[in-house]
Amino acid sequence: MTLAILCSGQGLQHPDMFALTANVPEADSLFKHASKLLGGRDPRDIVKTETYECLHQNRISQILCVLQALAAATALGNKVAGRVVIAGYSVGELAAWGVADIMSMADTLDLVARRAEVMDQSTNPGDGLLFVRGLSRETMDNLCADHHVDIAIVNPGDAFVLGGSRAALESLGLAAKSLRAKNVVEVPVEVASHTVRLTRASEKFRRSLSHIRLHFPPNADLRILSGIDGSPVIQAEAGLDKLAAQLSQTVLWTDCLQGCIEAGANAFLELGPGAALSDMVAGAYQGVSTRGLEDFKTLEGAGAWLAIHASA
Known part of the structure; x- marks a missing residue:
């Protein structure tokens, strides 16, 4: 069997997001390292004491979300066995x-x-994201052209995240509602991620990636997918190019999920925070077992699920 590991993006940070990982000894060094990036404050305290607005600031939210994925993977350890395909949504x-x-x-x-910093440096005041569900890709392309907005993320089920100025997004949202879009919701992100507005951020981030030591290729039983096209990372440099380009190009999340299926995935585990990606899988693919880590009350429960669904 093949397990798909999904790493969540920003948007669903909450006070209990580290409930299963906060006290795992093996992950303690990760929390300490993150605290250095957060002004010396322990992220486990930040999520409990800070306001919603603070938890959704670009730099803090990106660090918190990635920390959760890394801590969860560390906590699960050898419970993740067999063939694995990994895909990540946005950050x-x-x-x-x-x-x-x-x-x-x-x-x-x-x-x-660093990613958050170059995004903040390159963004325009008043930029943001908007979620729209229920209109076709052709209709969304036309709306975006009319309102000078870009498609940031393509999700299953005619669901799109759009990026641009808040004024343009508000105008597009009204037009989408008039066309009977099912959902139009402002996304709590302060930058127009995955649009051409962040081209300079992609360039800066690519230079930062050039200085990182890589262990490539990965384990033979592991496949990692690129967000902008859903294809496997075959060459390190090409993969880094796409990882940087992702800041200013559309993320084809629908293609990433399809890439997981084509890799043989029949079980999906989202590391969190939240379970939005797991819910997308459940809606798009029948007969596939999918869970978010937050669905479980204990790591032992998650391990038992993995033993049944993904380790054979």
Whole structure:
């Protein structure tokens, strides 16, 4: 059997996001390293005490989300066995490289902080993201052209994340509602991620990636997918090019999930925070077992599920 590991993006940070990983001794060094990137504050305390607005600031949220994926992978350890394919959503793609042990987890955390910094440096005040569900890709392309907005992420089920100025997104949202879109929701992200507005961020981040020591190729039983096309990373440099380009190009998440299926995945585990990606899988593919780590009350419960669904 093949297990797909999904690394979550920003948006669902919450006070209990480290419930299963906070007290795992093997992950303690990760929390300590992250605290250095967060002004000396322990991320386990930050999520419990800070406001919603703080937890959704770009740099803090990216660090927290990647930390959760890395801590979860460390906590699960050898419970993840057999053939594995890994895909990450937005900043989760960087987490996927750390989970795959292609780069060290400490380097991964340093890079996510750098990623957020170059994004903030390159963004325009008032930029953001908007979620729209229920209109065709052709209709969305036309709306985006009319309102000077870009498609940032393509999700299953005619669901799209759009990036641009808040004013343009608000105008597009009204137009989408008039066309009977099922959902139009502002995304709590302060940058127009995965759009041409962040071209300079891609260039800066690629230079940062050039200084990282890689362990490539990964384990023979492991496959990692690129977010901008859903294809396996075959060559390290080409993979790094795509990892940087992802900041300013559309993420084809639908293709990533299909890539997992084509790799033989019949069980999906989302590392969190949240279970949005697991829910997408459940909606798009019948007969596939999919869970979010937060669905389990204990790591032992998650391990038991893995033993049944993914280790044979």
